[in-house]
Amino acid sequence: MTRTALVTGGSRGIGAAISKKLQDDGFKVAVTYAGNDEAAAAFSRETGIEAYKWNVADYDESAAGIAQVEADIGPIDVVVANAGITRDAPFHKMTPEQWHQVIDTNLTGVFNTVHPVWPGMRERKFGRVIVISSVNGQKGQFAQVNYAATKAGDLGIVKSLAQEGARAGITTNAVCPGYIATEMVMAVPEKVRESIISQIPAGRLGEPEEIARCVAFLASDDAQFINGSTISANGAQFFA
Ligand code: CAA
Numbered sequence: 001m002t003r004t005a006l007v008t009g010g011s012r013g014i015g016a017a018i019s020k021k022l023q024d025d026g027f028k029v030a031v032t033y034a035g036n037d038e039a040a041a042a043f044s045r046e047t048g049i050e051a052y053k054w055n056v057a058d059y060d061e062s063a064a065g066i067a068q069v070e071a072d073i074g075p076i077d078v079v080v081a082n083a084g085i086t087r088d089a090p091f092h093k094m095t096p097e098q099w100h101q102v103i104d105t106n107l108t109g110v111f112n113t114v115h116p117v118w119p120g121m122r123e124r125k126f127g128r129v130i131v132i133s134s135v136n137g138q139k140g141q142f143a144q145v146n147y148a149a150t151k152a153g154d155l156g157i158v159k160s161l162a163q164e165g166a167r168a169g170i171t172t173n174a175v176c177p178g179y180i181a182t183e184m185v186m187a188v189p190e191k192v193r194e195s196i197i198s199q200i201p202a203g204r205l206g207e208p209e210e211i212a213r214c215v216a217f218l219a220s221d222d223a224q225f226i227n228g229s230t231i232s233a234n235g236a237q238f239f240a
Contacts, residue, residue: 004028005219006069006076008113009083011043011051012036013182014132017208018080018215019049025216027078030069032056034083056083056109063116076117078128078219081110084150086184088143099146106150110157118170127170128219131158132211135178135234151176155230162228171227175214178234181205202235 003026010019010031023029029049033040040051050072054065070076084106087098114129121127136144137151154174161172179185179196185205188196197205214231217223232240 002026002028003077003219004030004074005078005080006030006032006066006113006117007080007082008032008056008109009034010049010080011040013184014177014180014208014211015080015082016043017212018082019043020047021209021212021216022078022080022219023047023049025220027219028073030073032065032083056081056112057104059112059115062109062112066113066116070120075120075124077121077124077126078130079114079117080130080132080215080219081113081154082132083109083113084132084134084147084184086144086147086187088147088188090143091145094145102146102150106147107153107157110154114157114161118165121165121170122168125169127165127168128223129158129161129165129170129172130215130218131172131174132215133158133174133176133230135176135232135238138176138230138232138240139238158230159228166227169224171218171223173218173223173226173228174230175211175218176230176232176234176240177206177211178232178237179205180208180211182208200235200237202237204235206233206235 005022005027007019009015011033054061131154133154134151158174
C-alpha cells in the first residue's frame with residue numbers, strides 16, 4: 001500500500017531532506033512552502049514532488065490547502081509539521097511583532113497543519129504525526145525566547161495528541177534537531193556559530209539527512225508503539 005505524506009516547509013533545509021527520504025521510502029509526498037517560489041520550483045523540478053504555497057499560520061489557508069493536496073494525491077497518512085522561522089533578538093529588544101510571528105508560524109502552525117488531517121486519520125485508524133521541535137525547545141537559547149517557547153510548546157502538543165490518537169492507530173512524536181547545516185543556522189553570525197559548534201561534543205553541525213532518517217523511522221509501520229516520544233539528534237549537545 002502506498003502511503004501519502006505532507007511535509008510543511010518541505011522544499012528547503014531539513015524539510016527538503018525529509019521529503020526526499022520519504023519519497024525514497026515509497027511514500028507519495030507533497031510539500032508546502034511559504035514564500036520562496038524559486039526554491040520551491042527548483043525542488044519540484046529536481047524531485048517531481050508538488051510544492052503547494054500557503055501560510056501555515058493561517059487556519060483557513062491550511063485547511064483549504066490540505067483539502068487540495070488530498071484531492072490530488074489522496075488522504076494524508078503522514079504529516080510532518082516542519083515549517084518554522086526564527087526572529088532572534090535578546091528579550092529586551094524583542095518586539096511584540098517578533099514574538100507573534102514566531103508563535104503564529106511555529107506553534108499555531110502545528111495546530112493548523114494537524115487539525116485538518118486529524119479527523120481523516122481517526123476514521124481510517126492510521127496516522128503518523130511528526131513535529132519538528134528543536135534542542136532549543138529543550139534547553140532554551142539566548143535570544144530565542146520566542147522560538148524556544150514554540151519548540152517547547154510543540155512537545156506539549158505531541159505528548160497530548162499521543163494520548164488522544166493512540167486508540168485510533170495514530171502516533172504523534174517529535175524530533176528535536178540540534179544545530180543542523182541549513183540556511184537557518186548559517187544565518188547566525190559566524191562568531192556565534194563557531195562558539196555554538198565548540199559546545200557540540202560531536203564537533204560539527206548535523207546534516208539534514210540525519211534528521212530525515214529519524215522522521216522516516218517514526219513514519220514507518222515499525223514505529224507503531226512509539227507514541228509521544230522525542231528523538232533528540234544533536235551530537236550530544238544536550239540530554240533531555
Ligand atoms: N550567551 C550569552 N551571551 C550572548 C550570547 C549567548 N549565546 N549570544 C550573544 N550574547 C551576548 C553578546 O556577547 C553581547 O554581549 P555584550 O552586550 O556584553 O557585548 C550581547 O549578548 C548581544 O547583544 P547585542 O545587542 O549585540 O545583540 P543583537 O541585538 O545584535 O543580537 C543576536 C545578536 C541576535 C543575539 C545574535 O548574536 C544571534 O543571532 N545569536 C544566535 C542566536 C541563536 O543561537 N539562534 C539559533 C538559530 S538556529 C535555530 O534556531 C535552529 C535550531 O532549532 C537549533
